[in-house]
Amino acid sequence: MGNSKFFLYFLICIIFSCDEKEEVKTVSIQVDKIKSMNYSDVFDSIEYILLKDSDQNPLVQPYKIIFSDKNIFVEDQQMDNLFIFSSKGEFIKVLESTGGGPGEFDQIQDFQVKNGKITIMDAVLGKFIEFDQNGKFLSERRNYTTAENFLSTSGFDLYFFNNLPSDSSYNFLVKNDNIQKYFVPLKQGYSGVSLTHLNGFMESMNSGMYYIDLPLSYNVFEFDKNGWLNSEITFDFGTYNLDPQKRLRMKEDGSFYENIGNVVGMLDSFFPIGENFVTTFSKNGDESYLLIYDKQFNLLFSGANLKNDFDGLEFFKLFPWSYYEKGIVLKLPSYYLSNLIEKYGINPSEKSNLQEFYNTNKELLKEDMSVFVKLKLRDEFL
Secondary structure (H helix, E strand, O other), X not given: OHHHHHHHHHHHHHHHOOOOOOEEEEEEOOHHHOOEEEHHXXXXXXXXXXXXXXXXXXXXXXXXXXXXOOEEEEEEOOOOEEEEEEXXXXXXXEEOOOOOXXXXXXXXOEEEEEOOEEEEEEOOOOEEEEEEOOOOEEEEEEOOOOOOEEEEOOOOEEEEOOOOOOOOOEEEEEEOOOOEEEEEEOOOOOOOOOOOXXXXXXXXXXXXXXEEEOOOOOEEEEEOOOOOEEEEEEEEOHHHEOOHHHHHHHHHOOOOOOOOOOOEOOEEEXXXXXXXXXEEEEEOOOEXXXXXXXXXXXXXXXXXXXXXXXXXXXXXXXXXXXXXXXXXXXXXXXXXXXXXXXXXXXXXXXXXXXXXXXXXXXXXXXXXXXXXXXXEEOHHHO
16 A cells, blocks of 8 residues: 555656745845955955866867866867866876767766766766766766756756756756656746756755756756755846846847846856855846855855956956856966966966966967866855
8 A cells, every 4th residue: 555655646746746835035136236346355366277188189178167176077068078187287087988888978968076976978878977086987877868967866866958858848857766856847938948057066065955057047946965956046136137038039039148238137157165155147248246145145245347456367257167165267268368468467476376377388378278267265255
């Protein structure tokens, strides 16, 4: 009888998604009250890292980036290879997309680094494949769910469809050995309208909760340690909100990034860092903002158009590409950085390694390579 009840519950959860009321939080932002600030108001230091890839396997199009204690993992979106660098950017190894045999992958749909393992989701071959952090093959298993991003643990698999669901009208799915459940129905008209997600699911090292922001929106979703949706956080920009239908029309006709106007189109980034959350957004295309919240979403810091008062380089705007345990990360073409240095010069500072970095890599920076800029948050924001 007990098994029959569980089976019935299992069927109901699959068919009706067992919708439970998750917590809904609204975070209001008064954009006009955010003042211009300096890097030193929020960051403790800045570090430049040049990725020195392999001559035999050059890094063509770096995309998703994950930082661990000792290594940097970089997906090459064009070549479907996964590079492993030291924390200082020295090349260690590349996991190549070599085919469809055992221990091989053909395409990187998404990857994660968790509990000492690298897991790659290959949507073409329909499998997860695992390596240790040195790139040694460990295992593989079938995966029949096609998704944009994933999170895999010993207890469950969590998927994000990014408005591109194959067999449902929801954006998230969690699976374990006994049950599967869908979360967050697609907004009307948004099916098939997507924007590739840079970071996928992000784990808070302090709470163990998982976060992901929905592209083309003001929404962030929080999942608990079992992969179940815990809360939805919506950022409200007041008069600077963009009407959802207008956003949809602008994305469809290709004008979203060209004619956004005096509004906030979406969140540019959202990261769980330390005990807090860091989010960035832009307005008018060239006005950038950074905010930090505590775990109850009380505002700790807000700054507009942050000025680099460490070493004097003026980036176009603060657009984080990734994050690490103590801050955010920018990604720059090396030749762009070289041009900035020629234009602005370098203001020597103990808070920046730019002078030493430039002296060491001056000629390499003129080539087409990648530079990561790590901005460490001040201790009071961690």
